[in-house]
Structures are given as structure tokens and as C-alpha cells.
Amino acid sequence: MININPKPTRLGREKPTVAIISLTACNGCLMEIINLGQLLKGVVDRLQITEFPLVRSGKSPTKFDIAFIEGSVVTKENLKTLEQLRKQSKFLIAIGACACIGGIPEIKNYRDREKLIKQIYKSTKNIENPLIKPLKEYVKIDLEIPGCPPNKKEIAKIIASLLVGKIPCIPQRPVCYECQIREYNCLLQKGLPCLGSITLGGCQAVCLKSGEICSACRGFLSKPAAKNLIKIFKKQGLSDQDLNNLLEKFGVRDEFEKILKS
Amino acid sequence: MDKKQLQKFIQWLQEKNYIVIGPTKEDGQILIKTISESSQLDFSGQLPLYSFKKYLVPSREILFKYKKDDFKADLTAFKQALIGVSIFDLKAILLYNQVFEKDPYYQARLNNTLIIGQSQIPQFQNLSFKVWEDKYEEDILEHLQFDIFLGQAKEKKSSEFKIFTGSKKGQQILNDFAKQSGWKSDFEHVEYAGPIKEEGANPEMMKIKEKMPGSLETDIWQNLDQRCIECGKCTIVCPTCFCFSLTDQPCLNKDEGMRKRCWDSCFYSEFSEITGGHKFLKNTAERIYNWYYHKFVRIPDEYNFPGCVGCGRCSMVCPAGIKIHEVLESIKTK
């Protein structure tokens, strides 16, 4: 679900200061920003990027007009960074599935965490192993740019809006919209458990383009008709186990269950 | 005109700088696309799931761009020939012509478009999709707007087309083609007599129109409320749905930006939302009711013909299995 907290966005500067920060993550989101390529030139010209761990390191100024943050809170250090950044930033943007909805790391919430950690690390002594939560559960987030990875065109549009003092927003349209204006075959009608109808669009339905179902890496619409979708899934014979596996992939099982209960 | 001559005609149009667009088979699906060779066209009469509407109102278009105080609306349109437009889609174009009567983008496109219809009764796998009891006889042509029409002879195997024209432009083009190609010009002109038949408004439509208001409380809509997933697929494939949203999008370059128009659907939650967050359509029942109300009450009120041409596409694409003819039946018998 996308949270947009209206707030003064006249960023008040010709060249707003920007931080782009990673918590525990694969850095895929930051790569998307770097991959803006041609567009990046436009971005760099109009922003003053003062914190971008993948590009350069320097000492951090005390205030940012815009801050992008990706990844999950896994360590105490991560939490400190996040809280610190919140205090330092006027407009804090969570970017990517991990930051917005929990993402792939959240899969461990649905498994035996203690057992898992032992399978992965030789010594588990200094490894913190918390539940994974979207960043908005720790601090106030002003905008979420979801996706695994996020869509670079969308990032560019959002930055452009912020630069003119407009609160960016992602239209509440499902993935089906983008899938169908592109005339892709509907996999749900073929009996596959596609989550596109309840998932927030904006990714240009890339998975459907390659014949894969949508597994909701962008999180859900604000009021999805999930109760009716599940009826279709059940009719098509999808087992609870398979549905859970699908929903756990990007950590939206808890969200989904909340919607069904509401 | 036989198939060979038709292919020649299509080639000739391409030489005259027309982009030729028509149904073509791709991965077992009939899609409407730009074709490079006339042999790509599919005249099987199978109804393409996605209609011709995107060539008159694209799913996404830039209305204008600005750069500081400089403002540019791009109204140039390519010359395009839409070929193989079914009677369903021709009827839908009638509605579009009314709705977008004052839209300069639409009009620019329409002026550069050659509409070539084709009569075929689409072979539904399931004939129960039928919405209207229409007979596809030639007299239907006088109530449609087109330039050229290819009437396919009733005998299945025949590859002869009986040619009609419905506009001066169509006549002109066929005459030019005859002059330049040696085709023995042979066509009949049909004068457009308005969208409504002499007998007046469709009585079936009137019946639904009377029954719709006040039915929101009935279990027709409560039942659909428990089924529809609000995917909006029905509005995207419906050849008559015309709703769009406008977005102003600044660019990364300083002082530059654009206004865009893209298709929208009344099934989406922001469709009826206004400043302050109020939504006129609050839940699934109200949204699906609005869909029917618009097609079977508001459009008839405005134009005296239904906002549904009976193509059955919405039923074919609905993942929840909602069938328009069944819904209409329950409205009529309520």
C-alpha cells in the first residue's frame, strides 16, 4: 500500500540536496538509479547528491531536502541510520520492495527464523535476526516507490515532480491495466494465479511481457478486491500452500491476510 | 473485387503513404496491428479481442509539451487505413465520433483515417454472448460511418467482396485506384442516414433503460459485488469505453513538461475521486452498476443509441466469468 503524506514540497532550493542510502539490501534499487543513464544526467544537473554510497563517499551534511532509502532494517545499525536519516530529511522516500513491503527478506518471517539462521551461518553469535518489516513501520515515510527492482522511468518522473514542488503520486491502477493495454495474454484466465488485479501497477507489466504471473513485488492497491480474486483462485484449484508460497515471495502474505479479514 | 485485387488495393494504399492497420494472427490470437504486407491480414471473421479504438484514441498520448513559455500541441496525424473493421467496431466508432466531436486530437486523426469496414458475423464459440437481436443485412450500412465497406459474400468459400462506399473520400480513393490499376471500378454508394434506424430507438435498449434506475439495491449488483475483481479488463477491451485521465508530467529538464492523456477505467478506485478524497463510486457494486448505467442509461439518454454494441468482448475477457447477456437478462426480468 502506498502512503503519501502531503507536506510542503516546495523544496525551496534551486538545487535540492539529496541522499541516497542503503540499509541491508542487494543494492539493486541503487543500480536502477545509476542505470537511469541518459536521464541521470538530467538528475545530476538539478540535484546536489551528497550521499550516495555506491558512487562516492564523503562526509554527510546535516540536512537533506530529499532522501531515498532502500533495503530492510536487519541490524541495530540499520535502524539508527534510518532514524537519523528521518531526522535529517524533509522528504523521505522508501524505494524498492524491501523498503516498501518487506520484499524477499521477509520470507523468513513465515519460516522458523532460528532454524534458518543456523543453516546459513557457522557462528550465529553476532548475527541479529529480527522480523522484517516495511520501513514505514519504523519511521514516517513520505513516499514509497515500490518494485523489485523499481522502475527507473518512474523514479525519473517522481524526481521531476518533486523538483517543481509537486507531490508525486502513483496512479491506483492494477497491473492488469498495463498488461491489457499492451494486449498480453491473460494468465489468470488460463488458470494461473496471477496477482496483477490487486497489485499496484507502474511496472509496465514486465512479468506478463515475459509470460510470468505477477507476484505483487509492488505491493497491493489501496483497496484491492482480494476477497473476490481468492474465489477465482480457489475455483481454479490453487492450494493454500501454493497461495502462501506465492504471497511470501515478496512478503505480502501478512498484508493479504489483513485485507481478507477487513 | 476478388482477393487478389484487394491485395493490390492494399499495396496501392501503402504506396500512397497510408499506414495499413488490420487484424492479423499472432500466436493463435487475432490482434489488430500495422501490417507490412497484405497477406498478413486475417479475414477469417474471428473478432479480435482488442478493438480498433486505440488507433483513434491511443491508450497513451501526449497532448502538449511546454518549454518555459513556449507551448506546443502536436496535432499532426499519420495517414492510416483501418481495414477489416467489423460492424461492431463501426458502431463503436459512431459513438466515438459523437463523444470526441470537439476533440481536436481525435478529429485530426479521424481526418487522416480511411475506414474500411468488413461485414462478417463474428463466429463466437458461444453464441449466447449475443446482446442485441441484430440482423447483419446490407441495410445496416446506412446507419454506419465508413469510407469503404467490403461485403463478404454469404457463401463461405467465395473470395469475392462486394464493395460499398460510405463517403466522398471512399469514392475518390476507389476511383483513383481504378484509374491507376486497371481495376474495373464496381461499387455501390450508401448514403449515411444517421445512427438510428427508421423504426426509432432499439426497444430492447429502452426496456433495459427503464429497468436500470433503482436496481442498485437488488441482489443483481450485490451478487456481482462478490465476484468482480475490478481488473478493468472489460473497459479496456470494450470498443465503446472512452474514459481517460489527464496527467501533467514535468520533465527532468528545467522548465519543461507535458500533459498526457491515457485510458482509464471506472473500475479503478481513483476514477471517481475528487479533491479531499471523496469517492462517488464507493464499492464494487456501485462501480459495476455505474458501468451498466453508463452504457444502458446515460449514453442512450444522450445519443439515443446504446453504449454497448454487443460484441461480447467484456464477457470473453472477464476472469470472474461475468457475462453481460446474463446480467442484462436479470435486469430485464427484475
Ligand code: SF4
Ligand atoms: S495476466 Fe494478470 S495482470 Fe494480466 S490481465 Fe490477467 S490477471 Fe491481470
Ligand code: SF4
Ligand atoms: S508484474 Fe507484478 S511482480 Fe512483475 S514487476 Fe510488476 S508488480 Fe512486480
Ligand code: SF4
Ligand atoms: S458487449 Fe461488452 S465489450 Fe462489447 S460493446 Fe457491449 S459492453 Fe462493450
Ligand code: SF4
Ligand atoms: S464510465 Fe466506465 S463504462 Fe462508461 S465509458 Fe467510462 S470506463 Fe466505460
Ligand code: SF4
Ligand atoms: S473484467 Fe470482470 S472482473 Fe474485471 S472489472 Fe470487468 S467485470 Fe470486473
